Structures are given as C-alpha cells and as structure tokens.
Amino acid sequence: MTPPVDDVLVRSLVPGVLGVLVRRGADFAAAEDAVQEALVEAVRSWPTTPPREPTGWLVTVAWRKFLDATRAETTRRRREETVADEPPSGPVPSADDTLQLYFLCAHPSLTPPSAVALTLRAVGGLTTRQIAAAYLVPEATMAQRISRAKRTVSDVRFNEPGDVATVLRVLYLVFNEGYSGDVDLAAEAIRLTRQLAAAVDHPEVAGLLALMLLHHARRAARTAPDGSLVPLAEQDRGRWDTALISEGVQVLQAALARGRLGEYQAQAAIAALHADARSAADTDWVQIVEWYDELVRLTGSPVVRLNRAVAVGEADGPRAGLAALASVDASVPRFAAVQAYLHEKDGDRTTAARLYAEAAALAGNAAERDHLTRQAARLNSP
Template identity: 70%
Template sequence: MTDLGALFKDLGPRVLGVLVRRGADFASAEDAVQEALIEAHRRWGEDTPRDPFAWLVTTAWRKHLDVVRSESSRRRREVADHLEPDPGPVTGTDETLLLLFLACHPALSPSSAVALTLRAVGGLTTRQIASAYLVPESTMAQRISRAKRTLSRERLTEPGDLAVVLRVLYLIYNEGHSGEVDLADEAIRLTRQLLSSAPEPEVAGLLALMLLHHARRPARWSPDGALVSLDVQDRSRWDTGLINEGVEILQSALSLDRLGEFQVQAAIAALHADAPVAEQTDWPQILEWYDLLMELNPTPVVELNRAVAVGEVDGPRAGLAAVARVPDSVPRHTAVRAHLHERAGDLETAHSLYAVASRSAASAAERDHLTRQAARVHQRLHRA
C-alpha cells in the first residue's frame, strides 16, 4: 500500500515548481496543487497512477487553467495564446530549485522566507510549521499568506541569490527541534536536495556544517534536559557516521579552491569533532580559520567567537582584550567574558558576569545553564 502522505510531501513541492516555471503566480499555483492533491487522495486509493508526478502536474495545471479561464474573456484569450501550447518536458529537479529560490526571494523577510520554504519546498503543513515555531496556527497562516501576496507579482526567470537561500536554510536548521517536525532534519534534507541540483562548494559547506553540528546533538543535552557545553560533552555519544560524512563533503568542497564562509565554519566544526577530548582541540588552527572567516564575513558574532579562540591560544587576558573590541550588545558577549575571567582566575567577576548573562539569555535552557555556571563558580569561591 502506497503511503500517500509521504508521496504527496515529496511530489507536492515539485509539482508547485513546475506550475511556477510555466508562469503561474505563486499563490494561484499553490491553490491548484492543493486541489490536485485533494483529488488524488480521493481518486487514487490503493491504486496510484503509473506516473504520479505527471498525473499531479497535469491535474494541477488544468485546475490552474480553469481558474484563469474563469477570470475574464481577456484572460481567456491570453491563456489560448500563451498557456495552452505544450509547456515542454517536466524534469522535477530544476523546478524544485526554482521554487526554493522563489521562496527565499529577497523581497521577503527572513521569517517569511523560512515559513514559505518549509511550506512550499518542504511540504509541511501550516500547523506543523506553527508547532515548530511555537506560534498559533492562525499566526503562521497569516505569515505565509503575506509572503505569497508579496510574491504574487514576482517571476524568477534567472538564477536567484544562492547566498540568500543558504542563509534561510541555516536559519531553519538553527531554529532547533521543537514541535512534531524536526526542523534541523528538515533543513538537512532540503540542503541535500539543493546540493543535488546546485553542486556548489558553499552548498556543500553548509551541508557539512549541519552534519557536523548534528553529530553532536545526542551529547548536547543531559538526561534531565540540561544544556551541556561542548567542552564537557560525552564525545562517545557523538555520531561518527555523520562526522565522517560531513568531513568527506567538506574536503571535496575545499578541493575546489572556492572558499566561502560556510566552508570555513564547517572546517572549524570539523576540528572540534576531530579532538578526542576537549583538551586536545587544535585551537591554533581554529584561530587561523576564524581569521579567514573575519575576512569573508567580518561580523561582531564572528569576532566574538574568534575572541574565544584567542583566549585558548594566547591566554584569557588576550581573549578579554579581543572581546573588548566587540560591541557588548552581541549575544553571548557577557557569557564569554565570564568564561574568560574564570579561566584567568578572577572568580568574583566571573560569578557576577555569569549571573548577569543568565538574566539576558535567549532561551530557558541557556538561562538555566548560565545559572548553573554562576552557582558552580560561587562554590569555587567559597572553597577558595
């Protein structure tokens, strides 16, 4: 028996991409695809067509034309002149890539691009996306509707901005693992799909970065749900299969000698993954990669992360001097200072800064982690 839900999730975005490529606006195309999927669910049962993809494309296109024809006689003439001739072969791969670029259109805000990508390309329901982002379904529906309205006049006739697409996929990955759909898994799936259509080194770099981060996921949380920092994680719980795959993908990308920021971030993650214990981390090489990353993407966040590496290579006082050059509004700024002050032996300042950092944490898990760090340092002070 065919799993129609899984089949529709796979085919729906591809069919939507075909209709967009043929000239349908995004909102109308999605409506037509949804109607075709409903009809397929009603008619297929246990006996799916020999070519389900072609059946859905044909049905969705006909439904789109029916809507177009009903609008006005002028529009009917336009259909006869421009839409009814054979639109050519359907390949699937190019259409999906087109759809991904359209969902990540520069006219959309990052949050809208993320939602639309998950809805249109990922094939997730609005309820699933809302659950993952912990917002009401009605709120997510409005966000997606606004995004589709924004794109109603847009056509993608040339390759889109790959950098924008990669940033949207990375945003999806970093949203975490709440809700019934694992957004990290979904981001990896979409990035694999993108790499098969656009074998660019930066796409490979992003996929490698995701896999290397994902490999550490089993050790990132304690049994009671507490956040575990990288330096004290149980590395025997890391997924060596994902690490090996990520490193292999990264090495292939680096061999093309077209360095980009995601490749550099993946190289840093690979060095962390390569250390059997935290004390054996190759911090000098990590610092070299951060220097490269600062050339490619000189942001305050990168500069703060580089300061941590400086503290490991040249000592905590040098790290604190590097942090002083970073705006204190950057997330984790206070927490990094606390860590470096503790390493420098200034426990009173470290305790105070951990407490301050916990009050401005971005999540409950981070707040609890920093609170525990403050308590730990407080105990060290009393023992001293």
C-alpha cells in the same frame, strides 16, 4: 493495515510539481495553493491506491485544482483564454525548477521570517499548521505571513536570476531553529540543502551542507536527560554520529579543494576540527583560531569575533582571550557569557559568577538561561 504515505518522499516532489504548474502559466500563489491541495489528496488516497508515477499524479491533480480555482474566479473568461486545457497524465518533462523556486522564496524583498516560512511551504512542502507549530505561533498568524510573502513575490518573473547567498542564509535560519512541534526543522534544512546541492554546483552550498551535517552529528549529546544543555567540552563524544561526521568531512574536503573559500566552508572547517578531536583537551585550538581569522576576513562579523575570542582563550590562555574580547561590541548576544567563561578560566570566580547571572538575564531561550543560572550558582556556592 494500510501503510502510511512516505511524507518525506511526497514533500521532495513539491518543487518539481510547483515548477511545472508555473511553467504552464499558473501564477505562483495560485500554483502553490493547488499543490498543497494535491498533497492533501495524496495523503488521503495513496495509502490505498498508490500511483505508478507519483510526480505525474501530483501534477495532474494540482493542475485540476488550479483550473477549478481559476474557473471559480470572476475573471474566468479572461483567465481561461490563457490557460491551456488539462494535459494528459503520465511522465512529467524533466525540467528542474528547484533552484528558481529557492531564489523566489528567498527573494530580497521578503523579510527573513517570511522567506523562511515561504521556503518551508513552497519548497519543503510543509503545511501551514506544521510551520506554525514549529515556530510556536498560531496557525492564523503563519497563514497571514505566508499569504503576504506570496503576494510580495507574485510579480517576480520565475526565471529571474537569484542570489545563492540569500538562499543559503534562509536555509541556515531554518537549521538553527532546531526542533519543535512535529517537524524537525534541522533535519528539514539538511534535506532542503541536499536538494539545493543537487540543483546547483556551488562550493558554499556544499560548505553549508557540511556545516549542517557536522553540527547535527552532535545533536544527541547536546542535552542531558532532564533537558539541560551540555557544553561541547562536556559532551559524551561516543554519542556523536560518526556517519554524519564522515559525510560532512568528505563534503567539506571536496568543497575546499575547489579553492573558492566562503564563510560556510570556514565554519564547517571549525566544526570538523571539533569533530576530529577525541576529547576536548585534544582540540587543535591553534588551527581553529586560524580559521576564525579567515572568517573575520570574510565576514567582519562581531559574532565571529566573539567566538574567536573563546578560541584565543583556549589556544593562548584566558587573558589573551579577554584581550581579544576587548575589541568586540558588548551588545553582541552572549558577550557576557563569554566574558564570564574567560574570567572563570582566569581564576576570578566572583566576577565570573556576576557575569554568568547577567548573561542568564539576557539569554534568548529557557535552556540557555537555565544553564547560565546554574553556572552562576555553582560559582557562588561554597
């Protein structure tokens, strides 16, 4: 039986191949289309005739695809005057354009959904069908989104400096999508962030990688066999991935040692404290509140203030948590759920049940809605 192509290996080569084509004069949109066609050829031919040098093979095939498409255009003569003849196959120069590709795909002119889709396609090497399935939208809709994104960045110079913070936000959005369809977006986000960490020496890149690893380590314990959510305090910590936790802590410690604290490092530090506790009762909530104070200072985010109120409620009691919650805008997502939780801890079951029901009506997904509905029913039952 013919062994299948290593999909992750093939996709890891995409940024380098795309970068080579752009450096040779191909515009980004045409180069990205050519690379996707080369990937299709690789999936078809590599199982029976694997190449000695996969990157060189992909560059050669993608360049041919680009030239074929260029020659088919009505502007053939003008374009061919600026396009070099096909270079020989073989080892590819070791220029790493990965970082520039990240910057391009997370360009400020793109909306967050478009930046995410373009990153998954151009840097991640996913097909339009895979991305559409992951986001539960029709393939035609995703194709239009990606096409618009490519047109938007088509005039951006490939060597323009970019913003690491924007790239990290895009990767964080990918990670938070989790899993749907045949592509595990959480695992894909970790792979891409590892790739970015290899291309740029930045403590916040390491902080985001640590945060992803520490959150992903708890994935197996987050849902019950029936698919329902399991809150952190009730999770079976024996199911947490200790290897991922260990790696995440090591990455975080190295980032913090550089003395350039950022929001992802602070979030990862909170996740590490949760991972370090043998049980929910052993959690160092006082230190977690201190890290949330740092996050508030760094970001001023109302979501951070909401989560800080929970931590204050655990460290200093539910009434202190409710006092901290009073400074948070009630329109912030999950406000009612946090309010319900703190009222229940304070012994006010009637108010908590009502608030859990309100939170369920506002929930953003079915799993969260079902969990909050069950919480309200539990408190309403005799």
